Structures are given as structure tokens and as C-alpha cells.
Amino acid sequence: MTLKIIAFILLNLCFLVQVNAHIGSAGIVQEGKAGKYQIQVYVEPPDVIPGVARVSVSVDGTDIESVKLSPIYYWTGDEGSPKEDEALPVAGEPGRYEGNIWLMETGAASVKVRISGNRGAGETLIPIAALATAKRDLPESLGWILGGLALLLVGIMTTIVGASNSDSLLKPGETGGQGFKRRKVVGSTIGLSFCGLLLFVGNSWWGSISKEYQQNYIYKPYTATTKIKVENARRVLSFQIDSNSVQGRWTSFLIPDHGKLMHLFLVRQGTLDAFAHLHPSRKDTLTFEAPLPDLPAGKYLVYADILRFHGLQYTIADTVEIPALRVTQESYEKQNSDTDDTYVINNPINRKTPGVADAGISICGSPGVKTVLKDGTSIIWEEKPGQVLRAGQVNNLNFAVISPDGKPAELQTYLGMMGHAVVLKDDGSVYIHLHPNGTFSSTAQQVMEKRISESTNPGYRVTSARQFRDSVDNLLLNLQAMPETQKDKLLMGGMTHNMSSHHGGSVNFPYVFPTPGNYRIWLQVKRNGKIITGAFDAKVI
Structure with a gap:
């Protein structure tokens, strides 16, 4: 019996997967600065706690003396962090270091990377979710x-x-x-x-x-019920988080991420030819609503991203049947107060002909092939034509945005970032909302940085759910009423993403495709005060 228990514990410490604001992706990528060092960090958190997280760090230059790693937990802060572990150089790959760290506590956490060298010391934090998501069965041979x-x-x-x-x-x-x-x-x-x-x-x-x-x-994801209500010749999406899935994770304690309490994405199932990025408003603790744009009828995949006050991100997945109803742009703008909501119609995945009759359809691009949008803007995915991407390795998705006159477009910030991207596998098993700094939330990073600066546990400050919720709702109302330039400046103020990841109309997203298959990528940037969306198809092996 003792041997069986020991074997079970050992087996539970050997397998890695990630739970965060995505579905199906294997880990977390951060690209940016640690002091004066340009870095790219890839973290694979464990799917059992206690467990081992694998960390890979790529650093520019040859003047590195050491790369050290340590976990930091929200509830204990920096003072409760264990001793640092050193990441070791990878043979034959200059500037790359790898190491393992133990995660012993469940909940919101981060990996601190500290680099020492001739340029001084530099640090960065990568928010992660230390959650148990698996239960391992004893191998039959070991059982015998x-x-x-x-x-x-x-x-x-x-x-x-x-x-x-x-x-x-x-x-x-x-x-x-x-x-x-x-x-x-x-x-x-x-x-x-x-x-x-x-x-x-x-x-x-x-x-x-x-x-x-x-x-x-074992981590149990939030679930939700999505419905479409038809009221006064308009369609309204109602997204209600199921109360039986909350289990103490009160949704009153949500905080805005990039200025929004929820980022909700709709993609027509199977064809992936209709896409919408919405920001529903909160009606009560569990219910969010948003008017629907002129999306074609059909069954849609629903992915809703939320962030709780201690920095844990969640993606809530669902499906919904959208009925047919023609909506003019004028009537949609009248009923929708959120100017950051967008939608686009493209050709079905793996087909170059449109699936619906719509003058606004733009044909998806592919690596190295230009895609032209309806406003005349062009976007090029800067890869070789026909480039095949590989799963399990960091890919830098570089896009060049070109204005109608053929010059690099002057990009503006959109929700505090220079660009947003959504990656979806054709069967819906992989979904992620990307930013130029990587696959994590900058807001979650700020939450952890603030927690480290505090000497006492902040938990006592959030005892009143109603007070917390009301304060967040008031903040969102004030943010929505601000002029665009003031709002963007405020959202950009706390962001620590790599500003060098875009230049001259270019924007870059580091990402690891978790499994082979067919993917569609939607890129969203802002120019001339308008949000534009380009779509690209990719084959991953």
C-alpha cells in the first residue's frame, strides 16, 4: 500500500499542461525586456500541484552571468518565495537557458526571472495559473x-x-x-x-x-449558458455564468483587463467565416449582455475571457445558435455604446470563395500572401509563401500593415495594446487571445507586481463583494466616458509590453501552436480611429 501511494505521488509530478485565459494551448510565452536585456520566456506549468514547471529563457547578448528562476504566489507574496533555482545554458544554443521550478501552492502565481550580467540586473514576472487539472492513472505494468x-x-x-x-x-x-x-x-x-x-x-x-x-x-472551469434574445427588431446576446460552476470563485471580484470586464469572441462553427469581438456589459453578478452586429445566422463557438482580482484568468466556452435577422450598421451603432466592438466576415477556412453574399467580405491571407481589407488597408503575414509552421515551438507571428498608398500604416493603440490576435483551430479545440507581449495578461502581471510591493496580505481588502463590484462598475463607466486619447493613455500607462514588437506598421505576436492541424488567426489593429481586422489561415505540422 505504501509503495502504491508513493508511486501515485511520483506519477502526479511528471506531466505538464496549462490552464489560463485560453483553451488547449500548452504554455505561456512572454517577450519583452528584463532591465536592459531583451528576453523571450516560455513556461510550461504543471497540471498537478505540487508539480514542476519547465522554463526556457532566451536572452540577447553574450554577457550573461546567470539566469535564476523562482515562483511567487499571490497569497504569500515575494516574502514567501522559495530560494531561486538557476537556469542552465543549453548546449549549442547561445543565449538560451532552461530550468525547472517547483510549484507547491494552488492558485494565482508567477515565475520571476532574474538575469545578471555586464548590463546589471534585470527582472520580469510571468503570470501563471498553478492549478491541478489532471488525475493520473497507475500504469498497468506498475500495478501488477x-x-x-x-x-x-x-x-x-x-x-x-x-x-x-x-x-x-x-x-x-x-x-x-x-x-x-x-x-x-x-x-x-x-x-x-x-x-x-x-x-x-x-x-x-x-x-x-x-x-x-x-x-x-481538480480545477473545474466556469460554465455558462448563452442565449440570443430578439427585442424590438434587434438581437441581444445574453451570457449567463452558471451559478453551480462558481464554487466560491465569486464573479463579483472580476477586474477589467485592457479596460473591459469581459472579452467575448464569437466564431461561426465549422466554417470560421464569421468573427466578432464583443465586450458585454454586466447586468448582474452572473449575467452579461451585448447587442449583436450583422452576423449571419448559424451555430457559433463562444469564448469569454475574464480576470479575477488576484490575477487568475479564465476562459468560459459555450455555443449559441444565432437566428437570421438583418441589422444595419446605423441601427447597430445606435443600440451599442461600446465603440470597441468589432466583427468581420471572411471566406470559410480552407476555401477561397465566400460562403455568404456580403460586399464587405475580405479573403483570408496566408503566410507571405497579402490580404486586402475593405478600407484599402493591406496586411502581410511576414513568412515565406506556403510556410508550414511547427507545433511545440515558439513562432513569432510577424504582420506588416500597409496603408492604401503603399506606405507602412501608422498604428494606434487599441485597448492599451498595439494589436490583438485570436488563434483558433478549425475544430475549436484550441483558442487563445494574444497580445504583442505574449500569451499572458498584462493586467495580471501588474496585479502580481503590486502584490510583491506590499508587505501584508491584501485579502482583507476585498471582503465586501458588493462594494468591490460597484467600484469596478463605476471605474468602467468613467473609462467609457473618457475621450479616446485619454482612455488609451490611461490603459497604456500600466502596460509593460515590448514596444519594440511593432515598428513602421509592423506588429509581432509570439505563440506556440500546441498541436498540428489547420488554424485561423484574426489580427486586430487600429488606424485612423478605426479598428480593422485581417484573417489568416495556417497549416501547422
Whole structure:
């Protein structure tokens, strides 16, 4: 039994996956600065806690003395962080370092990377979710081995108890009679019964531990019910988080990410030819609503990103059937107060002809092939034509935006970033909302940085759910009422993303495709006060 428990624990420390504001992606990429060092960090958090996170760090230059890693947990802060572990250089790859760190606590956390060299010291934080998302089964071969060892131990125990009740009572040279044989049988029977009782109690105890782990420690995602209401010749999306999925993670404690409480994406299932990026308003603790633009009818995949006050991101997935109803742009703008909501119609994935009749359709691009949008703007995915991408490695998705006159477009910030991208696999199993700094939330990074600067646990400050929710709603109202330039300046103020990731109309997104297959990427940037969206298809092997 002891061997089985030890084996189970060891197995639970060996497998890696990630839960964050995405679905199906393997890890977290950050690209930017740590002091005077240009870095790119890739983290694979474990899917069991305690567990080991793998960290890969790429640093520019040859003057690096050391790269050190440590985990920081929201509830304990920097003062509760364990001793740093050193990342070691990777042979044959100058400037690349790899290391492992243990994550011992569940919840919001981050990986701190500290670099020392001739340019001084530099640090950066990568927010991660330290959550148990898997339960490992014992391999069949190991089960047979442990079962055999258990039978051997039972046999030895039975023999010892039987002998202690018979043979051990004889003096040297004596032989026991029939009575001693009966005593031996009785002793062995008692020993076997005792071993059976131990196995029964141990199995019951282990079953209760496994059940408790499944119920209390395995991460359970939020679920939601999405409906379309038709009111006064308009369609309104209602997104209600299921109360039975909340389980203590009160949605009153949501905070804005890039100035919005929720980023909701709609993609027509199967064809991926209709896409919308909406920001529903909160009606109550669990319900969010947004008017629908002129999307064609059909079944849609729904992905909603939210962020809780301690920096944990969540993606809530659902599907919804959108009924047919023609909506003019004028009527949509009248009913929708959020000017950052956008939508686009493209050709179906893997087809170059439109699936619906719409003058505003733009044909998707591909690596190295220019895509022209309806306002005359062009976007080029700066890869070789026909380039095939590989899963499991960091890809820099570089896009060049060109204005109608053929010159590099002058890009403006959109929700505090120089660009946004959504990556979706054709079967819906992979989804992620990207930014130029990587696959994490800058707001979550700010939350962790603020927590590190505090000497006491901030938990006591958020005891009133209503007060917290009302303060966030008031902040959002004030933000929505601001002029665009003032709002962008405020959102940009706290962002620490790499401003060098865009230049001359270019924008870059680091990303690791988790599995092979067909993907569609929607790129969103802003120029001349308008949000424009380009779509690109990619084959990943």
C-alpha cells in the first residue's frame, strides 16, 4: 500500500499542461525586456500541484552571468518565495537557458526571472495559473508489480504470525505435534485476516483521498449558458455564468483587463467565416449582455475571457445558435455604446470563395500572401509563401500593415495594446487571445507586481463583494466616458509590453501552436480611429 501511494505521488509530478485565459494551448510565452536585456520566456506549468514547471529563457547578448528562476504566489507574496533555482545554458544554443521550478501552492502565481550580467540586473514576472487539472492513472505494468509485492508481503506476514504462534514456542531440537500444527494454521488465519483488514481499511482511505482530490483540488472551469434574445427588431446576446460552476470563485471580484470586464469572441462553427469581438456589459453578478452586429445566422463557438482580482484568468466556452435577422450598421451603432466592438466576415477556412453574399467580405491571407481589407488597408503575414509552421515551438507571428498608398500604416493603440490576435483551430479545440507581449495578461502581471510591493496580505481588502463590484462598475463607466486619447493613455500607462514588437506598421505576436492541424488567426489593429481586422489561415505540422 505504501509503495502504491508513493508511486501515485511520483506519477502526479511528471506531466505538464496549462490552464489560463485560453483553451488547449500548452504554455505561456512572454517577450519583452528584463532591465536592459531583451528576453523571450516560455513556461510550461504543471497540471498537478505540487508539480514542476519547465522554463526556457532566451536572452540577447553574450554577457550573461546567470539566469535564476523562482515562483511567487499571490497569497504569500515575494516574502514567501522559495530560494531561486538557476537556469542552465543549453548546449549549442547561445543565449538560451532552461530550468525547472517547483510549484507547491494552488492558485494565482508567477515565475520571476532574474538575469545578471555586464548590463546589471534585470527582472520580469510571468503570470501563471498553478492549478491541478489532471488525475493520473497507475500504469498497468506498475500495478501488477505492486500487486505482486503486496501478495509477497501478505504471505510473509501470514507466515510470521503463524510461526510466532507455533514454531517459535518450541525449544531448539523439539518437534511440534498435531496441536502445534493447528496453532500454526490458526495463527496464519489470524495473520491473513489482519492483512485483509489492513488492505480493506487502506483501500477505503485511499479511495476517500482520491475522491477528495477529485472534488476539491481538480480545477473545474466556469460554465455558462448563452442565449440570443430578439427585442424590438434587434438581437441581444445574453451570457449567463452558471451559478453551480462558481464554487466560491465569486464573479463579483472580476477586474477589467485592457479596460473591459469581459472579452467575448464569437466564431461561426465549422466554417470560421464569421468573427466578432464583443465586450458585454454586466447586468448582474452572473449575467452579461451585448447587442449583436450583422452576423449571419448559424451555430457559433463562444469564448469569454475574464480576470479575477488576484490575477487568475479564465476562459468560459459555450455555443449559441444565432437566428437570421438583418441589422444595419446605423441601427447597430445606435443600440451599442461600446465603440470597441468589432466583427468581420471572411471566406470559410480552407476555401477561397465566400460562403455568404456580403460586399464587405475580405479573403483570408496566408503566410507571405497579402490580404486586402475593405478600407484599402493591406496586411502581410511576414513568412515565406506556403510556410508550414511547427507545433511545440515558439513562432513569432510577424504582420506588416500597409496603408492604401503603399506606405507602412501608422498604428494606434487599441485597448492599451498595439494589436490583438485570436488563434483558433478549425475544430475549436484550441483558442487563445494574444497580445504583442505574449500569451499572458498584462493586467495580471501588474496585479502580481503590486502584490510583491506590499508587505501584508491584501485579502482583507476585498471582503465586501458588493462594494468591490460597484467600484469596478463605476471605474468602467468613467473609462467609457473618457475621450479616446485619454482612455488609451490611461490603459497604456500600466502596460509593460515590448514596444519594440511593432515598428513602421509592423506588429509581432509570439505563440506556440500546441498541436498540428489547420488554424485561423484574426489580427486586430487600429488606424485612423478605426479598428480593422485581417484573417489568416495556417497549416501547422
